[in-house]
Amino acid sequence: MLKSKVSVQVISSGMLPVDTLMLGEAQMKRLRIPQGQHITLRFGSFRHNVKVIAIPKFEGMRVSQSLAKKMGLSHNASLGLRYTEDTSSLMLGPLIGVLVSRDYPNMPDKPFGSITMFCRELVDACTEHGAFVYFFTPNQLGSMNAISGWIFNNVWMKASMPMPDVVNNRITSRKMESRPSVQHFLNEVKLHHTTVVFNEKFLDKAEVFDALKKDEIVARYLPESHLLRNYTMLNAMCSRYSNVFLKPIRGSLGKGIIRITRGESNNGYLAMFATASGSRKQLFTNLEKLFSTISTKMKTIRYQIQQGLQLIEIQKRPVDFRALVQKNAKGTWAITSIVARTAGDQHFVSNLARGGTLSTAAEAIGKSNLQNGINKQEASVRLRQAALHIAKGVDTQIPAHFGELGIDLAMDTNGRVWLLEVNSKPSKNDNTPLNDNKIRPSVLALIQYSRFLSGF
Numbered sequence: 001m002l003k004s005k006v007s008v009q010v011i012s013s014g015m016l017p018v019d020t021l022m023l024g025e026a027q028m029k030r031l032r033i034p035q036g037q038h039i040t041l042r043f044g045s046f047r048h049n050v051k052v053i054a055i056p057k058f059e060g061m062r063v064s065q066s067l068a069k070k071m072g073l074s075h076n077a078s079l080g081l082r083y084t085e086d087t088s089s090l091m092l093g094p095l096i097g098v099l100v101s102r103d104y105p106n107m108p109d110k111p112f113g114s115i116t117m118f119c120r121e122l123v124d125a126c127t128e129h130g131a132f133v134y135f136f137t138p139n140q141l142g143s144m145n146a147i148s149g150w151i152f153n154n155v156w157m158k159a160s161m162p163m164p165d166v167v168n169n170r171i172t173s174r175k176m177e178s179r180p181s182v183q184h185f186l187n188e189v190k191l192h193h194t195t196v197v198f199n200e201k202f203l204d205k206a207e208v209f210d211a212l213k214k215d216e217i218v219a220r221y222l223p224e225s226h227l228l229r230n231y232t233m234l235n236a237m238c239s240r241y242s243n244v245f246l247k248p249i250r251g252s253l254g255k256g257i258i259r260i261t262r263g264e265s266n267n268g269y270l271a272m273f274a275t276a277s278g279s280r281k282q283l284f285t286n287l288e289k290l291f292s293t294i295s296t297k298m299k300t301i302r303y304q305i306q307q308g309l310q311l312i313e314i315q316k317r318p319v320d321f322r323a324l325v326q327k328n329a330k331g332t333w334a335i336t337s338i339v340a341r342t343a344g345d346q347h348f349v350s351n352l353a354r355g356g357t358l359s360t361a362a363e364a365i366g367k368s369n370l371q372n373g374i375n376k377q378e379a380s381v382r383l384r385q386a387a388l389h390i391a392k393g394v395d396t397q398i399p400a401h402f403g404e405l406g407i408d409l410a411m412d413t414n415g416r417v418w419l420l421e422v423n424s425k426p427s428k429n430d431n432t433p434l435n436d437n438k439i440r441p442s443v444l445a446l447i448q449y450s451r452f453l454s455g456f
Contacts, residue, residue, distance in 0.1 A: 039090055198404075211393075246294065248302070250302070310413050321411070323409060406427070
């Protein structure tokens, strides 16, 4: 199975029948495509019998407007090309479908709201690197033969598209992802069209920690962590550690985190609640009263209770790290970026939504109170190793397909790396903020992995 890349030109239907396409003679010879015989043209789930005519001294492919419309191509495109002799199939692609939460048809310049710039960046990257991408929402699911998706051709427009070779699930709502229609689509598209879906589902904290405990390599990065079920569990953890964190197992952006600190000589407990405006403090004379307050929240929120860590700090502000780990052109995990996040003035969590600030990992480590003579380079290596070990552990221990993960790490003052959280829907707005390139490495990695998955 030989692979190549081709520039596809859409020409007037009067110049070329719908069942015929033109291809450069050199490429036809290289791919061993028979001339004048019927073969199957494939683009995602699209199939059509065509004859191929060789054109001397020409490098591209020409298709009629009628054929292009059937394929969902409204304009010229640069695509991967491969031919398999045993099935007489000429394949164009990869065709990538990005499943997003919602669209805004009445906002033609920003049909996807805050992620429109990411979507446009992905379009540009596909054009440059030989792929085609469209975007669709749960509300556009129905027929398993075609999808009414969004494409970009100077402006955003709707088009009827074949089922893609690869689906990147970018739904950011757990409730929306769990809809029967969405789950049916994801299962059926894999079953009937051999579409590969990655980042299939959300992860919750309890699931991740329980799974990773089984991995000997990853277990060393895990702070003691349990699903908080009762007062006995809270009492046991508060007895072992001077401070603990309660984290909603399905929370994000630092919402709802509670830090509990035991007073000196067991003199009461201080609870700090993360809120949008800052940290709210409440002092309790004993743990029973504190649990009574929390138990009210536990009726609607499930918490993971986690060992508190002595994180490195910059001017008494805790620092943690977000590693973006993605599968590459070879299908293996690689580090795309690691950034440091320093908590804001009135917060004990570092999320940008809570006033946190970004810097390079090396810069933050250099300014921190890291002890034991560990240098910036050694600390950075430890973070990278941990992120890769954890990504591989998620792959091994959790039965779902992931192509990118946002891995939140912490480093204590002795230089030990700890896992805080794994996010299967990493933001495209804050993970690689420290470069000015038009196409971010994180976007390019999505295309490279999609090419790997689809054989292009």
